[in-house]
Amino acid sequence: MSATGERQPMKRLEATRSLRSLIKGYYDDLFRTASEGRPSAWLNVGVPCEFFYAMDIFPFYPENYGAACGALKITPQLSAVSEAHGFSADLCSYVRATLGTVFSGEGPYGELPKPTLQVSAMNSCIMIMVWWRAVQRHWEVPTFVVDTPLVRDQSEGINLDYVESELRRMVAWVEGQTGRVLDLERLREVVRLSNEGKEIWSEVLDLRRARPCPITAADIFTHMFPMVALRGTPQYVAHLRALRDEIKQRVDEGFAAVEGERYRLLWDNLPPWFDLKLFDDLAARGVNFVIDTYTQAWGPRYMGPIDEVDPLRSFAAYMGAGFLNVQIGRRYDLLAELVDLYGVDGVVFHSDRSCKPFSLVQVELRRKLQENLGIPGLLLEGDHNDQTLLDRGRAWSQLESFLEVIDGRR
Amino acid sequence: MSGRAHTGEPPAGPGAMGSAHGASGAGAAALARLRSVGTDPLSELAHIKERTGLMAMGYFDSYLPEELIMAHGIVPHRVTVSGRDDPRSHEFIQGYACPAARDLLEQALRGDLSLLDGVLFTRYCDSLRGVFAVWDSQKLSPFVDFVRYPTVVDTEGAVTYLAQELQEVSARIARALDAPLDERRLLDSIAACDRKRALVAELAARRATRDLPLAGADFLAVLVAATTMLPDEFTAALSTLLEHPPAGEPGDAVPVVLSGTTFDNIALAAAIESAGLYLAADDLSTGSRWYGIRVGSQPAAAGETPTDPWEALARAYLTKPPCSVKEPSSPRADHLVGLVRASAAEGVLFYLTKFCDSEQVEWPFLRDRLAREGIPVMMVEGDQKGEGSGALSTRLEAFRERFELGGEDS
Ligand code: SF4
Ligand code: SF4
Numbered sequence: 096m097s098a099t100g101e102r103q104p105m106k107r108l109e110a111t112r113s114l115r116s117l118i119k120g121y122y123d124d125l126f127r128t129a130s131e132g133r134p135s136a137w138l139n140v141g142v143p144c145e146f147f148y149a150m151d152i153f154p155f156y157p158e159n160y161g162a163a164c165g166a167l168k169i170t171p172q173l174s175a176v177s178e179a180h181g182f183s184a185d186l187c188s189y190v191r192a193t194l195g196t197v198f199s200g201e202g203p204y205g206e207l208p209k210p211t212l213q214v215s216a217m218n219s220c221i222m223i224m225v226w227w228r229a230v231q232r233h234w235e236v237p238t239f240v241v242d243t244p245l246v247r248d249q250s251e252g253i254n255l256d257y258v259e260s261e262l263r264r265m266v267a268w269v270e271g272q273t274g275r276v277l278d279l280e281r282l283r284e285v286v287r288l289s290n291e292g293k294e295i296w297s298e299v300l301d302l303r304r305a306r307p308c309p310i311t312a313a314d315i316f317t318h319m320f321p322m323v324a325l326r327g328t329p330q331y332v333a334h335l336r337a338l339r340d341e342i343k344q345r346v347d348e349g350f351a352a353v354e355g356e357r358y359r360l361l362w363d364n365l366p367p368w369f370d371l372k373l374f375d376d377l378a379a380r381g382v383n384f385v386i387d388t389y390t391q392a393w394g395p396r397y398m399g400p401i402d403e404v405d406p407l408r409s410f411a412a413y414m415g416a417g418f419l420n421v422q423i424g425r426r427y428d429l430l431a432e433l434v435d436l437y438g439v440d441g442v443v444f445h446s447d448r449s450c451k452p453f454s455l456v457q458v459e460l461r462r463k464l465q466e467n468l469g470i471p472g473l474l475l476e477g478d479h480n481d482q483t484l485l486d487r488g489r490a491w492s493q494l495e496s497f498l499e500v501i502d503g504r505r
Numbered sequence: 506m507s508g509r510a511h512t513g514e515p516p517a518g519p520g521a522m523g524s525a526h527g528a529s530g531a532g533a534a535a536l537a538r539l540r541s542v543g544t545d546p547l548s549e550l551a552h553i554k555e556r557t558g559l560m561a562m563g564y565f566d567s568y569l570p571e572e573l574i575m576a577h578g579i580v581p582h583r584v585t586v587s588g589r590d591d592p593r594s595h596e597f598i599q600g601y602a603c604p605a606a607r608d609l610l611e612q613a614l615r616g617d618l619s620l621l622d623g624v625l626f627t628r629y630c631d632s633l634r635g636v637f638a639v640w641d642s643q644k645l646s647p648f649v650d651f652v653r654y655p656t657v658v659d660t661e662g663a664v665t666y667l668a669q670e671l672q673e674v675s676a677r678i679a680r681a682l683d684a685p686l687d688e689r690r691l692l693d694s695i696a697a698c699d700r701k702r703a704l705v706a707e708l709a710a711r712r713a714t715r716d717l718p719l720a721g722a723d724f725l726a727v728l729v730a731a732t733t734m735l736p737d738e739f740t741a742a743l744s745t746l747l748e749h750p751p752a753g754e755p756g757d758a759v760p761v762v763l764s765g766t767t768f769d770n771i772a773l774a775a776a777i778e779s780a781g782l783y784l785a786a787d788d789l790s791t792g793s794r795w796y797g798i799r800v801g802s803q804p805a806a807a808g809e810t811p812t813d814p815w816e817a818l819a820r821a822y823l824t825k826p827p828c829s830v831k832e833p834s835s836p837r838a839d840h841l842v843g844l845v846r847a848s849a850a851e852g853v854l855f856y857l858t859k860f861c862d863s864e865q866v867e868w869p870f871l872r873d874r875l876a877r878e879g880i881p882v883m884m885v886e887g888d889q890k891g892e893g894s895g896a897l898s899t900r901l902e903a904f905r906e907r908f909e910l911g912g913e914d915s
Binding site for chain 1: 596597598599601602628630631632634635636637638639641642643651653654655656657660662663666669670673829830832834857859860862863865866867868869870872
């Protein structure tokens with residue numbers, strides 16, 4: 096088999112075109128905000144942008160920016176800059192890429208404007224906190240950490256009270272830094288739009304259950320952006336609606352994103368942003384990743400609808416039990432549920448060297464899935480943002496062998 | 506920094522104090538006992554269990570209050586890094602989990618920790634969190650639990666929350682191990698632990714002034730013994746050592762502060778000192794960032810008397826000099842510089858454990874801060890294993906020679 100054998104080009108979603116202008120508009124806003132002297136905030140994905148839209152503070156997500164660097168394959172260059180400043184090459188590749196931009200002013204959009212403030216939440220990883228810390232010390236940006244102690248599977252009782260109190264502390268701090276007051280009614284409006292979009296996102300994820308599956312993993316990963324950075328805005332709802340309608344039409348027409356869909360696989364962890372083509376190449380073998388765990392982090396199980404009556408409590412409950420803030424038991428239950436719902440033949444565990452919280456449970460998850468459900472798993476060594484850490488040839492032959500394992504089970 | 510000649514001879518003072526003929530009498534016997542526990546803590550645990558018939562609970566980091574375990578009539582045991590090479594963790598967790606965390610898992614997989622009736626984790630770092638997941642999933646000890654620990658350490662909210670959380674954990678220990686909490690024992694444990702930590706602090710202070718220039722390797726053994734022996738026995742042994750210090754003169758080894766996370770490798774410390782350095786003080790999570798904890802002297806929150814022991818525990822552990830996994834971590838740099846000054850150290854040896862995310866980010870800032878203070882620093886990256894290498898000795902000797910040349914960069 097050839098990794099790049101002759102085949103029809105993949106049919107891309109029409110919505111991808113409008114996504115490009117959405118992203119461009121977002122970055123234009125970022126620079127306009129800075130030039131007009133309006134406040135902006137660097138947030139990590141665990142911090143709800145809804146609060147910031149409600150306070151008219153521009154929310155910028157460096158993880159999203161990092162992924163853009165990955166897609167353009169410039170992480171190694173930017174990493175060299177951060178390494179020259181003494182930061183280890185073993186740090187998460189998002190961190191190395193972003194710090195490289197912060198130190199050098201180089202990157203896909205040139206120099207990034209210095210934010211008014213930064214907020215991070217502890218519900219992903221320690222790396223986020225120390226990443227923000229590095230930026231805080233270099234740029235002297237006021238920085239706030241929302242504490243969300245690791246939980247087993249839910250945030251409840253004293254833990255939920257604590258996370259809620261942390262959110263209140265965050266709001267008061269942001270108000271103090273910017274002089275902008277959080278108007279609860281305005282927050283509710285943003286939440287309403289956010290909820291609407293989340294419901295559509297949930298439908299999009301659900302539509303992937305169709306046989307054949309209407310979209311590829313590359314499609315869905317590409318369309319993460321509005322879920323991360325635009326929740327609560329009208330353009331986010333409009334975009335998701337168009338995306339959902341297009342996918343639904345594909346399902347109605349029986350459209351197969353992967354011709355002759357033969358292997359329905361699950362992708363665990365972040366994708367290799369620098370090599371989404373991997374998914375296209377695999378499509379030539381009849382492989383489609385019909386579902387993944389990464390986009391679930393924004394799905395109804397981990398980021399469901401916010402209660403408009405008591406939004407802070409509701410945000411706290413989701414943040415406290417965020418996707419990476421719960422234990423292996425819940426990760427396993429999710430995998431088992433998705434395997435069943437999506438008719439999955441096997442799981443590719445992308446062992447992302449950058450991301451310890453996502454990856455360090457995978458060996459155990461693979462074992463449990465095989466033992467309990469007889470579903471085979473492949474541990475694929477790589478990285479989500481640094482192409483020098485993926486041995487493409489080796490990965491390809493591992494994937495081929497894995498498909499043989501699945502064939503053997505049929 | 507004043508330069509001075511170095512004879513090139515092995516350091517006489519600290520080294521001599523550690524030698525068989527340099528020590529005599531009660532102090533020497535006490536030192537021998539502490540050293541033997543420090544180099545083989547699990548044998549000591551076996552003796553304790555045999556003598557007392559008590560259960561034992563392991564823990565892994567210095568944010569876990571051992572008093573909580575003692576209050577249930579259970580022996581706390583900080584599991585130290587064994588430093589042994591053992592590939593078996595690879596069957597359970599990826600190689601980019603930090604080697605110190607993997608070492609703990611390997612000990613459990615080898616069966617070395619079968620004496621433990623349970624273990625308690627905190628979130629601490631993402632590598633330990635991965636180890637917790639495997640431990641929990643594989644049920645590597647009869648009882649496995651974790652404290653939903655705060656990361657933010659400088660708020661009243663965190664103190665209140667941790668105080669409540671410790672009580673919830675206490676209730677779970679009581680239920681799972683049929684070991685009820687004894688309030689009186691909690692207070693006694695706090696007093697006993699405060700006493701032993703105060704004695705370790707006294708030893709550290711006397712080492713810093715060279716009044717009692719115990720070798721750094723021996724001091725590490727004392728640190729391990731402190732969290733292994735029963736507190737009263739440890740206190741008795743250390744009191745004897747302090748009252749009857751074995752004879753020894755400070756040699757001309759260059760005094761440095763050892764900075765890092767955990768560091769239990771006594772042989773490696775000895776190797777460092779044999780390069781002509783004297784580990785005059787430590788900035789370790791299991792050393793000076795631990796022995797300064799005084800629970801009993803914690804002030805009550807405004808308007809409250811007397812101090813609730815749980816709140817005192819929470820406050821004392823949260824306000825100790827922070828590790829880089831906590832927020833804010835900035836007081837750590839002041840702590841380190843303070844140690845350098847108090848011990849008249851001429852430089853800092855920063856031991857960076859491979860794949861330790863938070864230390865990797867802390868390092869460039871500590872380096873720059875030390876540079877501003879005019880304090881030379883050398884970073885050594887390692888896996889906390891082995892007894893040093895030729896390459897390490899060469900680097901250490903080069904570092905020492907800087908001081909002979911007048912402290913200038915060489
Ligand atoms: S370590 Fe993982 S969760 Fe943390 S910033 Fe990197 S990719 Fe995100
Ligand atoms: S050395 Fe660092 S990564 Fe390893 S266990 Fe300690 S804090 Fe965690």
